[in-house]
Amino acid sequence: MKAVLCEQLGSPQDLVIRDIDSRTPGAGEVKVALKARGVSYVDVLLIAGQYQVKRELPFIPGSEAAGVVTEVGAGVESVQPGDRVLTPGGFAEEAVVDASDVTPLPDSVRFTTGAAFKSNYTTAYYGLQRGRLKAGEILLIHGAAGGVGLAAVDMGKLFGATVIATASTEDKLAVCKQMGADHVINYTEGFREQVKDLTGGRGADVIYDPVGGDIFDESMRCIAPYGRILIIGFTSGRPALAKTNHLLIKDAEAIGFTIGALSRHDPAWAQRNFEHLMGWLSSGRISPYVSHELPLEQAAEALQLITDRQVIGKAVLV
Ligand SMILES: NC(=O)c1ccc[n+]([C@@H]2O[C@H](COP(=O)([O-])OP(=O)(O)OC[C@H]3O[C@@H](n4cnc5c(N)ncnc54)[C@H](OP(=O)(O)O)[C@@H]3O)[C@@H](O)[C@H]2O)c1
Structure with a gap:
């Protein structure tokens, strides 16, 4: 699968696109074909090595996405192939994650909006x-x-x-x-x-x-x-x-x-908040704004737009 990789810390232009092996989901995991990935200021800091949390090189930048479940591992009953979900996931074609980390994405919400939300x-x-x-x-x-x-x-x-x-x-x-x-x-x-x-x-x-x-x-x-x-x-x-x-x-x-820190120190509060937000998102009471939709291959351009203060709301890689 195609993925954008940070192999050395630096600017968006230092990112590379590679074909990497696709992983089969293990027990309790699901594979999601990503349709949209949120890009944020935190990603700019992460690839520069300036964020408070450091990631080991090489890594796929990005942390939140929306897509469709394509495979489920042993023991997974909460979702099935074909389900639309919000998922942790980076600038890649797919992500393999714990089934407990994905959330159903209502049909009323576009993938792009979902990826701009959490x-x-x-x-x-x-x-x-x-x-x-x-x-x-x-x-x-x-x-x-x-x-x-x-x-x-x-x-x-x-x-x-x-x-x-x-x-x-x-x-x-x-x-x-x-x-x-x-x-x-x-x-x-x-x-x-x-x-x-x-x-x-x-x-x-x-x-x-x-x-x-x-x-x-x-x-x-x-x-x-x-x-x-x-x-x-x-x-x-x-x-x-x-x-x-x-x-x-x-x-x-x-x-x-x-x-x-909220998720670490008070996961029940974090979960309650997320459920409220999903309700308001589904009913249209809140509506994430996306100023730029770019293809996955233009991850560096999307990050540069953030650095240049051009993005309003969110940039999303589709
Ligand atoms: N505490 C938390 O839990 C938490 C969670 C998420 C993000 N954050 C932090 O919140 C901050 C904003 O994140 P974001 O995702 O909203 O970023 P963003 O989408 O890039 O927005 C940041 C805004 O900052 C303004 N800004 C002022 N001076 C700037 C400068 N020199 N360079 C770039 N932007 C400048 C820009 O607005 P104008 O052009 O209108 O000035 C821009 O719209 C980041 O520091 C991020 O790490 C914190």
Whole structure:
């Protein structure tokens, strides 16, 4: 089968495409013919060796996909060949995984949408729970047209919040509006004053920050009393050094989390959240946004689009 391989750490252009042996599923495993694979910023970090988790070389980048079960190993009864599923899986034609790791994908959901869904929406959902977001509160989302950002716009509206979305271009802001944001701000020229104006001087109750650096610092100047700022990532390239005096003056909290830790530390919570999300996805109450669909062979181009800040929502390899 065809697979994209990271044989040496580096840039997207260092990836190679190879034909590798197809594996027969063992007991408890299933083989899935992948139809769509999600591409994310984390993949850019992983192939550069800059992610907190390191993978042994060579490896197939990518972690989430959607496809059709083609074979099942001994003892598997939960799925059968022909079933549409969400599955862990990378930039390859197929994946062999534990049967317990695949989830039925409803007929109403396209493979592309399914592949764009899990990591972004589980992160956004858990983040807003950690931020104790309540209906009627003001939610400020940075990098709101990115993967985890746009999912938070969608989820924030489901929680009943008033959503203020920031992004760097008018095209990105237009998609944030389309996804339900109540207000949008181009944060390349700052956002503190606009957030204050939009909130009658009070600031945002919950700030969702995948960007870090200067954006975090400015956020502390427009956080509401008893506000919560969520530390999600550092796409700006710099974690902020939070000034604790700002937290003290505002009675505010800075909350860090990783979605991977939730699955390890509280798998029941992670599973419950995923089931809620699957329900909302099936009924169309949430709708992942995909700006780019590219063939598998163009994995390097897809990763480069992410590096160049061109992707809105998610890029998917089909
Ligand atoms: N904590 C967790 O559990 C968790 C889970 C998933 C991802 N993450 C992290 O969340 C962050 C965002 O991931 P994502 O998948 O949403 O990424 P993404 O789709 O690439 O979006 C990131 C956004 O960051 C903004 N950005 C600002 N400065 C940037 C820069 N110098 N380079 C690139 N983008 C920049 C971009 O928006 P503008 O152009 O509008 O500024 C972009 O849309 C990453 O750091 C990732 O590791 C954390």
